[in-house]
Amino acid sequence: MRSRSTGPGGRIAGGKVRGVDAAEDRIWTLPNALSTLRLLGVPVFLWLVLGPRADGLAIALLVLAGLSDWLDGKLARAWNQTSRLGRVIDPLADRLYIIATLIGLVLREAIPWWLAIAAPLRDVALLWIPPLLRRLGYGLAPPVHFLGKAATAALMYAFPLLFLASHHAWYAEICWILGWAFAIWGTGLYWWAGVLYVVQVHRLTKG
Structure with missing residues (x-):
């Protein structure tokens, strides 16, 4: 029997969706939860840096964000919990932490403005x-x-x-x-x- 072709999104030409597509659409997974928590930490980090200037807590939050970034990817691969949502919010969290940290460093006059715009650019x-x-x-x-x-x-x-x-x-x-x-x-x-x-x-x- 000749197999039916699939499109770029992994869908069978006849209209059925492969089982892997359903798995890719998962939202409630532990890796996604870790990435979401990392996202929620971005405004907290900015407040720590620009408000009370609690650099110790801010740095600890950065370390936790880095560890969770490593952990969610490892868990997603080990538990077969990769998803489309995870591929969006994981790099988004990374970029927002980079931008937030650069904003904090510039406003604290710890780095020049050109370095602050190099990565976002x-x-x-x-x-x-x-x-x-x-x-x-x-x-x-x-x-x-x-x-x-x-x-x-x-x-x-x-x-x-x-x-x-x-x-x-x-x-x-x-x-x-x-x-x-x-x-x-x-x-x-x-x-x-x-x-x-x-x-x-x-x-x-x-x-």
Whole structure:
């Protein structure tokens, strides 16, 4: 018997939806819950940084956000709980934490404005991709590239160090050196991941 062809979204041409599609539509999973909690922590982080200036708690929240980012991905793969929603809110939480931290660092005068706009500018430059993929029937986006995760991890290391560098303490200088090293490396990787993302989308749409 000849098998029926499937479209780009994984749907069978005759109209039935594969079982994997139903699984992909799941919302109530532990990885999604962790990503949602990470999203809810963004305004709390900004308040800690700009309100009481509780840098210790803010840094602890960043660390927890980084750990939950690693954990939700690991659980999603181990428990077969990957979903379309997870592929949206997981990178969204990463980007919002990056933007929130950059806003806090700029307003605290810990970094110059050009560094604060370098990472968000890449995301603005890629805004055309999701509408293109939806129009072609490929969903929101291809899987996140490992390089993008590495870039995000480097930036998440940089931000707590740069906050600590703004303190007048014995550890400020070493934190400043390490923080800037991670920030420059992470920003470079972030842009390079964006280039690879464009290449990935080009191959997907032309394949």
